[in-house]
Amino acid sequence: xxxxxxxxxxxxxxxxxxxxxxxxxxxxxxxxxxxxxxxxxxxxxxxxxxxxxxxxxxxxxxxxxxxxxxxxxxxxxxxxxxxxxxxxxxxxxxxxxxxxxxxxxxxxxxxxxxxxxxxxxxxxxxxxxxxxxxxxxxxxxxxxxxxxxxxxxxxxxxxxxxxxxxxxxxxxxxxxxxxxxxxxxxxxxxxxxxxxxxxxxxxxxxxxxxxxxxxxxxxxxxxxxxxxxxxxxxxxxxxxxxxxxxxxxxxxxxxxxxxxxxxxxxxxxxxxxxxxxxxxxxxxxxxxxxxxxxxxxxxxxxxxxxxxxxxxxxxxxxxxxxxxxxxxxxxxxxxxxxxxxxxxxx
Amino acid sequence: xxxxxxxxxxxxxxxxxxxxxxxxxxxxxxxxxxxxxxxxxxxxxxxxxxxxxxxxxxxxxxxxxxxxxxxxxxxxxxxxxxxxxxxxxxxxxxxxxxxxxxxxxxxxxxxxxxxxxxxxxxxxxxxxxxxxxxxxxxxxxxxxxxxxxxxxxxxxxxxxxxxxxxxxxxxxxxxxxxxxxxxxxxxxxxxxxxxxxxxxxxxxxxxxxxxxxxxxxxxxxxxxxxxxxxxxxxxxxxxxxxxxxxxxxxxxxxxxxxxxxxxxxxxxxxxxxxxxxxxxxxxxxxxxxxxxxxxxxxxxxxxxxxxxxxxxxxxxxxxxxxxxxxxxxxxxxxxxxxxxxxxxxxxxxxxxxxxxxxxxxxxxxxxxxxxxxxxxxxxxxxxxxxxxxxxxxxxxxxxxxxxxxxxxxxxxxxxxxxxxxxxxxxxxxxxxxxxxxxxxxxxxxxxxxxxxxxxxxxxxxxxxxxxxxxxxxxxxxxxxxxxxxxxxxxxxxxxxxxxxxxxxxxxxxxxxxxxxxxxxxxxxxxx
Numbered sequence: 001x002x003x004x005x006x007x008x009x010x011x012x013x014x015x016x017x018x019x020x021x022x023x024x025x026x027x028x029x030x031x032x033x034x035x036x037x038x039x040x041x042x043x044x045x046x047x048x049x050x051x052x053x054x055x056x057x058x059x060x061x062x063x064x065x066x067x068x069x070x071x072x073x074x075x076x077x078x079x080x081x082x083x084x085x086x087x088x089x090x091x092x093x094x095x096x097x098x099x100x101x102x103x104x105x106x107x108x109x110x111x112x113x114x115x116x117x118x119x120x121x122x123x124x125x126x127x128x129x130x131x132x133x134x135x136x137x138x139x140x141x142x143x144x145x146x147x148x149x150x151x152x153x154x155x156x157x158x159x160x161x162x163x164x165x166x167x168x169x170x171x172x173x174x175x176x177x178x179x180x181x182x183x184x185x186x187x188x189x190x191x192x193x194x195x196x197x198x199x200x201x202x203x204x205x206x207x208x209x210x211x212x213x214x215x216x217x218x219x220x221x222x223x224x225x226x227x228x229x230x231x232x233x234x235x236x237x238x239x240x241x242x243x244x245x246x247x248x249x250x251x252x253x254x255x256x257x258x259x260x261x262x263x264x265x266x267x268x269x270x271x272x273x274x275x276x277x278x279x280x281x282x283x284x285x286x287x288x289x290x291x292x293x294x295x296x297x298x299x300x301x302x303x304x305x306x307x308x309x310x311x312x313x314x315x316x317x318x319x320x321x322x323x324x325x326x327x328x329x330x331x332x333x334x335x336x337x338x339x340x341x342x343x344x345x346x
Numbered sequence: 347x348x349x350x351x352x353x354x355x356x357x358x359x360x361x362x363x364x365x366x367x368x369x370x371x372x373x374x375x376x377x378x379x380x381x382x383x384x385x386x387x388x389x390x391x392x393x394x395x396x397x398x399x400x401x402x403x404x405x406x407x408x409x410x411x412x413x414x415x416x417x418x419x420x421x422x423x424x425x426x427x428x429x430x431x432x433x434x435x436x437x438x439x440x441x442x443x444x445x446x447x448x449x450x451x452x453x454x455x456x457x458x459x460x461x462x463x464x465x466x467x468x469x470x471x472x473x474x475x476x477x478x479x480x481x482x483x484x485x486x487x488x489x490x491x492x493x494x495x496x497x498x499x500x501x502x503x504x505x506x507x508x509x510x511x512x513x514x515x516x517x518x519x520x521x522x523x524x525x526x527x528x529x530x531x532x533x534x535x536x537x538x539x540x541x542x543x544x545x546x547x548x549x550x551x552x553x554x555x556x557x558x559x560x561x562x563x564x565x566x567x568x569x570x571x572x573x574x575x576x577x578x579x580x581x582x583x584x585x586x587x588x589x590x591x592x593x594x595x596x597x598x599x600x601x602x603x604x605x606x607x608x609x610x611x612x613x614x615x616x617x618x619x620x621x622x623x624x625x626x627x628x629x630x631x632x633x634x635x636x637x638x639x640x641x642x643x644x645x646x647x648x649x650x651x652x653x654x655x656x657x658x659x660x661x662x663x664x665x666x667x668x669x670x671x672x673x674x675x676x677x678x679x680x681x682x683x684x685x686x687x688x689x690x691x692x693x694x695x696x697x698x699x700x701x702x703x704x705x706x707x708x709x710x711x712x713x714x715x716x717x718x719x720x721x722x723x724x725x726x727x728x729x730x731x732x733x734x735x736x737x738x739x740x741x742x743x744x745x746x747x748x749x750x751x752x753x754x755x756x757x758x759x760x761x762x763x764x765x766x767x768x769x770x771x772x773x774x775x776x777x778x779x780x781x782x783x784x785x786x787x788x789x790x791x792x793x794x795x796x797x798x799x800x801x802x803x804x805x806x807x808x809x810x811x812x813x814x815x816x817x818x819x820x821x822x823x824x825x826x827x828x829x830x831x832x833x834x835x836x837x838x839x840x841x842x843x844x845x846x847x848x849x850x851x852x853x854x855x856x857x858x859x860x861x862x863x864x865x866x867x868x869x870x871x872x873x
Binding site: 001053124126128139145146154247248250258286290294295300301304305 | 696697703704723726731766770780791820
């Protein structure tokens with residue numbers, strides 16, 4: 001069986017404008033959504049607070065749960081149903097980090113009284129504000145270091161120019177190190193690092209690396225955007241998903257790029273557009289197949305994995321879909337843009 | 347590694363080693379090695395991060411020094427016109443009225459308290475001298491450091507006595523303590539046991555002033571207002587009785603050698619009997635001798651437990667703490683007293699508790715999605731690549747086997763995100779084989795023989811596969827470095843999955859193809 005017959009030539013590159021506009025629109029929506037919502041919505045891992053997961057033995061009304069909790073005065077902020085409907089599970093969330101003496105007993109008793117059926121507290125997570133802040137920094141640092149190492153690796157590996165990649169790494173570390181001396185916030189640091197990375201790529205003429213990094217930023221941004229639009233929470237698990245998406249998206253890009261370099265050697269007389277398109281088409285079977293098997297498993301996880309892993313699986317679904325798209329419509333066209341720029345200079 | 351049988355031996359050795367590592371998890375009787383560790387989110391349990399309030403340890407040291415200065419001056423008969431107080435938490439203020447015997451004071455002070463740091467010294471018009479002093483920074487640091495070390499040790503002792511299998515207790519940074527208690531069911535009790543300061547003090551009652559007056563806000567100098575909290579077992583009514591006690595503690599739990607639960611034969615109620623060491627017994631004897639017919643309050647963490655009248659000197663160094671305890675309360679009190687007091691109070695910064703039923707639910711759901719995902723991918727590969735798909739499926743199966751063996755071998759912890767990592771690996775690991783197979787198909791379309799096509803396919807795809815996997819590995823390793831608990835589990839299975847998929851795709855499936863094409867002389871390739 002084969003999805004794509006050999007020798008097929010779909011004109012991806014010719015339609016790159018559509019892809020470009022689509023990506024720009026999605027990124028603009030992401031930024032708009034983040035601005036309107038005043039940044040991503042942090043879960044308790046990052047914002048601090050308390051989450052209680054309760055399971056009732058028979059259906060309970062959210063209204064009853066709310067009024068029960070009001071009576072014991074724990075500063076409630078939200079109650080929502082959780083997982084599958086037949087489980088009668090609810091997630092109670094408070095903004096304050098409270099688990100004082102006998103907290104769970106108090107909650108359990110109040111819920112039992114109000115709803116008239118057995119309530120079992122299955123999970124309590126309390127994160128104090130200090131720890132929340134620490135975890136936030138840790139997560140951002142993880143993103144930063146992943147970016148740093150990947151940048152160094154692909155600039156060395158793609159271009160086979162480890163000297164330039166060494167310059168890259170040193171430059172990046174130096175800039176970031178001197179910036180961190182000014183006590184700037186980590187999101188700012190990451191943005192700065194990205195700008196520095198892209199500038200260095202530009203001046204060192206590392207075009208493949210630039211294409212890969214742009215694709216990766218594109219994927220992560222859109223995933224974050226969709227989370228923001230759907231008002232889903234950012235937790236440690238989502239950060240793990242974002243890092244995995246980075247790995248996955250690069251994986252896809254690397255495979256297309258490898259084929260492009262191979263074909264450039266083989267058909268060096270052909271125009272770049274043609275070679276790019278040929279390479280994308282040749283790897284299309286593999287791209288679709290791997291995306292499909294990965295989607296199969298993450299959708300399974302999304303449907304059957306239970307509430308705790310739900311958002312993680314959701315992030316992965318988006319990431320895999322966007323990552324597949326970007327390796328075709330974002331990473332490769334960057335190479336063309338580059339060529340156009342070089343020509344104009346001559 | 348040209349030789350087929352050589353490669354076969356290596357592959358078999360790896361697979362057999364993997365099976366040996368997995369055996370104990372399947373059935374512990376088969377092989378004595380350790381099982382795969384399950385994370386707290388899968389087996390239930392409690393994760394706590396505590397912060398030791400080391401500032402309080404400094405405060406109590408300063409308070410002790412203040413008391414000491416008072417008693418030294420008293421011994422020297424200079425106490426009358428000198429007011430000594432702890433101010434601004436960690437400073438000592440001394441006011442000497444009219445500059446009376448200031449020289450004598452200086453002499454005593456230099457002799458006994460030379461290691462205090464003088465912050466200011468002023469003389470007022472009427473001759474009153476004001477002194478302000480504190481503990482030098484270096485000493486403060488030492489107190490703080492030893493407070494967190496001691497807190498860790500004490501908590502470890504308490505948990506040992508509480509009886510948790512395989513607790514994980516470690517210091518995190520300067521003042522934090524990370525505690526993982528797998529399988530703990532009564533989390534409230536565990537938390538009480540860990541978090542209690544358990545500072546036991548013996549203090550004399552102020553029997554001249556009225557505690558009712560003090561409750562209105564007039565607490566006489568040198569005394570404090572503490573409460574005895576009683577809960578009626580039947581009516582559940584809580585009553586608070588005020589006590590006015592002298593601030594100075596005559597004896598603390600630091601001199602305890604033992605604490606155990608005994609049952610009062612008269613009321614059939616449990617109480618905790620405590621035993622002092624030699625020095626403690628001597629102090630206790632002296633206190634009781636000097637204060638006959640006075641009332642001595644037994645205070646634990648600023649709560650009065652009882653305040654019996656001293657009838658006569660108690661020489662043996664034994665005392666009992668009564669209060670309306672339940673059996674368990676008495677037992678836990680004995681544990682914390684035996685393990686000793688925390689040098690400073692601790693605050694819970696982070697708490698994550700998972701009930702055992704949720705844990706087993708998570709395992710069930712995780713395994714369920716894993717099986718379904720696995721079966722779907724397997725069928726898909728067979729439909730798409732026919733016989734070669736079966737070979738890829740074999741690789742996938744071995745891949746999972748190797749991940750499990752890796753978890754057991756490295757004694758890593760399997761968490762729910764870890765299971766998600768395995769599931770993700772199932773989807774992504776076939777990528778290596780897909781890359782190879784697509785290459786082989788291309789080469790065959792160019793008219794190569796199956797054997798040549800397979801060779802070319804592997805040769806050309808190998809570098810790409812390595813490259814593509816390195817990036818995922820980088821992301822996973824960074825995550826491992828920065829992640830906590832469950833997320834670390836994800837990083838572990840993802841890394842293991844990447845490494846295992848390299849081995850299965852590049853070595854095992856190649857071996858199978860070579861065997862079929864060379865040994866079995868297969869002329870066509872089903873791909």
